[in-house]
Amino acid sequence: MSEPRASAGPKPAVARAESPESRPSESKTRVAAQRAAAARPRGRPDAMHRAQLLAWAPVLFQAAWVLRERGLLRELIARVAQGASVDELATATDTSPYGVTVLLEAGLATDLVVQQEGRFRPTALAYLVERDPMTRANMNFVQDVCYRAMGHLGEAIASGKPAGLAELGPWSTVYAGLAELGEPARTSWLEFDHFYSDDSFPLVLPQVFSSRPARVLDVGGNTGKFALACLGYDPDVRITVADLPGQLESCRREVEQAGDGRRVSYHPVDLLALDAALPAGHDVIWMSQFLCCFSEVEVVHILRLARSVMGPATRLLIMDNFWDRQQTRAAEVVLQAASLYFTCVANGNSRLYDSGTLRRCVERAGLEIVDERHGVGLGHSLLECRGAPGAATGAAPGGR
Numbered sequence: 262m263s264e265p266r267a268s269a270g271p272k273p274a275v276a277r278a279e280s281p282e283s284r285p286s287e288s289k290t291r292v293a294a295q296r297a298a299a300a301r302p303r304g305r306p307d308a309m310h311r312a313q314l315l316a317w318a319p320v321l322f323q324a325a326w327v328l329r330e331r332g333l334l335r336e337l338i339a340r341v342a343q344g345a346s347v348d349e350l351a352t353a354t355d356t357s358p359y360g361v362t363v364l365l366e367a368g369l370a371t372d373l374v375v376q377q378e379g380r381f382r383p384t385a386l387a388y389l390v391e392r393d394p395m396t397r398a399n400m401n402f403v404q405d406v407c408y409r410a411m412g413h414l415g416e417a418i419a420s421g422k423p424a425g426l427a428e429l430g431p432w433s434t435v436y437a438g439l440a441e442l443g444e445p446a447r448t449s450w451l452e453f454d455h456f457y458s459d460d461s462f463p464l465v466l467p468q469v470f471s472s473r474p475a476r477v478l479d480v481g482g483n484t485g486k487f488a489l490a491c492l493g494y495d496p497d498v499r500i501t502v503a504d505l506p507g508q509l510e511s512c513r514r515e516v517e518q519a520g521d522g523r524r525v526s527y528h529p530v531d532l533l534a535l536d537a538a539l540p541a542g543h544d545v546i547w548m549s550q551f552l553c554c555f556s557e558v559e560v561v562h563i564l565r566l567a568r569s570v571m572g573p574a575t576r577l578l579i580m581d582n583f584w585d586r587q588q589t590r591a592a593e594v595v596l597q598a599a600s601l602y603f604t605c606v607a608n609g610n611s612r613l614y615d616s617g618t619l620r621r622c623v624e625r626a627g628l629e630i631v632d633e634r635h636g637v638g639l640g641h642s643l644l645e646c647r648g649a650p651g652a653a654t655g656a657a658p659g660g661r
């Protein structure tokens with residue numbers, strides 16, 4: 262079970278331990294040991310050190326999570342100038358001194374805190390865990406969506422099924438259950454998903470609208486964020502959102518709440534169903550953070566469905582994150598790790614692709630990439646595709 266999000270917890274039942282400062286006989290040795298520890302060079306961990314961080318990663322992750330959720334990191338940051346003692350943190354966060362001690366010592370192991378003369382201070386890492394929006398979105402997603410599920414990873418690999426999803430609900434894929442996902446998993450799922458795409462939408466809208474499309478089809482439109490962004494960008498454009506029926510209802514609610522339903526229509530569809538089809542007559546087909554939800558064979562199938570409703574002037578825009586196109590190792594790590602969510606929770610057979618794999622899928626579907634941009638927002642790539650010459654064409658949409 263997740264720890265409660267609020268930092269207030271029940272009063273500790275254990276008696277307060279004597280504070281380290283109140284035991285002078287030990288203090289000299291302790292201070293000397295602490296100084297030595299603080300002075301130890303803290304460069305890149307060696308292989309054995311990394312092996313132990315990996316061996317204990319799930320335990321240390323939970324410690325960081327509780328340090329954040331009980332407000333200990335917040336209090337450490339508030340007291341950064343003078344440092345904080347165990348007792349001060351215990352009082353400020355309504356946590357037992359024993360609890361504070363073990364959490365802080367785990368924080369020493371992960372370099373979240375440093376200790377000097379009985380007082381603890383936050384490191385740069387602590388600031389990121391407490392305040393960095395990406396780290397928060399990722400940690401919430403890992404805790405609320407992935408953590409328990411990941412115990413089933415071996416089974417997911419062996420079966421090709423999202424074996425961990427049973428920890429969240431009885432669905433065959435996470436998408437079938439998105440509309441019914443319980444809390445806090447649903448909020449963390451949506452915040453994770455939106456975190457990466459929200460920043461990129463404004464950056465790509467000029468390219469989406471460069472051909473002045475009259476009609477845009479958003480495939481996998483989720484909660485309608487892109488549809489709403491398009492309506493705000495262009496006063497005349499009409500949007501069709503295609504998604505699974507349950508998710509489409511959430512989308513309709515969001516769009517109607519925003520008061521802009523007249524220019525939006527909905528196309529309920531399971532794109533993996535045998536009779537699945539996409540609606541014709543759109544100038545732009547948009548797929549954002551969507552193809553990563555499908556296996557390579559399914560990606561080709563879906564792209565062929567799109568291809569079949571594209572005329573010579575129809576533009577297909579694909580926005581996704583490719584781990585081989587990231588500018589930092591941190592961004593690569595996020596994508597390489599997040600792939601396992603698809604393996605174990607989402608559907609058992611998809612991943613966050615590298616750019617070469619997706620390019621091959623595009624070509625196999627009878628499309629060609631006519632333009633590509635990388636490094637959009639927090640590491641998105643934008644591929645603009647057209648029907649490849651010689652490949653079958655579908656109905657030609659109208660422009661304006």
Ligand SMILES: C[S@@+](CC[C@H](N)C(=O)[O-])C[C@H]1O[C@@H](n2cnc3c(N)ncnc32)[C@H](O)[C@@H]1O
Nearest residue numbers: 436458481483504505508530531532533549550
């Ligand atoms: C990761 S979300 C993408 C959200 C959004 N496009 C964005 O950029 O934030 C994937 C979307 O694909 C939809 N989806 C998944 N499987 C589908 C299927 N078989 N048919 C239609 N839509 C599907 C999900 O319901 C979800 O809305």
